[in-house]
Amino acid sequence: MREVNLNHYNNHDPPVCDPKCHYCQIRTFKGPHWSRICIINEIDNDVLPENFTFIPESEYGEGITLPDESFFSGCECSSNRQCKYEKCHCLQDMTILEKTGRHGEAYTYSLDSATYILKDAYLESRLPIYECHQACKCDENCPNRVVGRGRELPLKIFKTADGRGWGVRCDYSIKKGQFVDKYVGEVITSEETEIRRKASDIAQKKDVYLFELDKFKGDADRDPSLANTVFVDGEFRSGPTRFINHSCDPNLRIFARVGDHSLKRFHDLAFFAIKDIPAGTELTFDYVDGVDEEKLAIESKDKKKQKQMTKCLCKSKKCRGYLW
Ligand SMILES: [Zn+2]
Ligand SMILES: [Zn+2]
Ligand SMILES: [Zn+2]
Ligand SMILES: [Zn+2]
Numbered sequence: 001m002r003e004v005n006l007n008h009y010n011n012h013d014p015p016v017c018d019p020k021c022h023y024c025q026i027r028t029f030k031g032p033h034w035s036r037i038c039i040i041n042e043i044d045n046d047v048l049p050e051n052f053t054f055i056p057e058s059e060y061g062e063g064i065t066l067p068d069e070s071f072f073s074g075c076e077c078s079s080n081r082q083c084k085y086e087k088c089h090c091l092q093d094m095t096i097l098e099k100t101g102r103h104g105e106a107y108t109y110s111l112d113s114a115t116y117i118l119k120d121a122y123l124e125s126r127l128p129i130y131e132c133h134q135a136c137k138c139d140e141n142c143p144n145r146v147v148g149r150g151r152e153l154p155l156k157i158f159k160t161a162d163g164r165g166w167g168v169r170c171d172y173s174i175k176k177g178q179f180v181d182k183y184v185g186e187v188i189t190s191e192e193t194e195i196r197r198k199a200s201d202i203a204q205k206k207d208v209y210l211f212e213l214d215k216f217k218g219d220a221d222r223d224p225s226l227a228n229t230v231f232v233d234g235e236f237r238s239g240p241t242r243f244i245n246h247s248c249d250p251n252l253r254i255f256a257r258v259g260d261h262s263l264k265r266f267h268d269l270a271f272f273a274i275k276d277i278p279a280g281t282e283l284t285f286d287y288v289d290g291v292d293e294e295k296l297a298i299e300s301k302d303k304k305k306q307k308q309m310t311k312c313l314c315k316s317k318k319c320r321g322y323l324w
Pocket of ligand 1: 139
């Protein structure tokens with residue numbers, strides 16, 4: 001299999017080869033033809049981990065029951081345009097109603113020469129994004145379905161030259177506020193998460209791929225089911241964003257995105273650019289967004305603690321020296 005994948009990184013010839021072939025997995029992804037993912041290695045003969053499989057959307061593991069779609073309720077807007085305004089039912093839970101534009105558009109995005117970008121007030125917040133979805137009266141082209149429509153940027157998974165393993169970049173420039181892609185994986189219970197953490201030789205290495213869907217945990221007094229959070233594990237089954245590296249001075253941030261409100265417990269993890277990103281720049285996010293920097297600074301000066309800590313290789317000017 002290694003040989004097959006190695007050849008494919010530069011040149012995928014056979015129409016169909018092996019279910020384990022990463023290229024063949026990627027080729028089944030839906031989306032516009034210009035948004036293709038590719039894998040390149042110009043550094044050595046390494047291939048992506050053989051036990052890794054690309055999946056287009058998250059998969060729900062044992063013990064996870066999604067709410068029934070027949071209970072979904074969307075907005076009743078009679079035109080796509082109406083979904084930009086406060087009256088759209090899908091915007092009712094938004095915390096910031098920053099009204100922009102001539103007509104006071106209240107949805108989370110604004111249009112910048114044909115690209116939807118997240119408004120500044122949102123970009124600087126950690127607030128969830130509410131979008132229209134399959135149960136809404138509007139259609140696929142609704143302005144408030146940016147994450148819902150999926151990735152439109154081509155992504156390149158490449159081998160880094162400085163020992164940070166694989167990384168991700170885009171050969172097109174990305175605007176500040178532009179949606180890049182979701183983080184998908186196996187959605188698992190907290191019990192299963194503990195089992196997987198214990199099975200991993202380094203628990204913190206496992207944590208790199210684990211995300212708790214806890215954005216709405218604080219609302220558990222209103223909806224007790226929200227207290228029982230689930231996790232997304234992207235280590236073995238995920239999409240291209242699983243290969244994005246950490247930086248202490250990142251160019252992306254993850255936002256919680258909700259479609260139908262009954263799915264808050266299963267919210268999406270959506271990467272957005274937090275600065276203008278020139279074409280070809282490596283994409284990064286902060287693995288420990290919201291870290292206790294003071295505690296980290298004290299610990300990283302302690303010689304004994306240093307031995308157990310993970311050095312950060314991001315080389316940014318703002319580097320904290322250690323990841324954790
Ligand atoms: Zn809509
Ligand atoms: Zn609407
Ligand atoms: Zn809607
Ligand atoms: Zn760093």
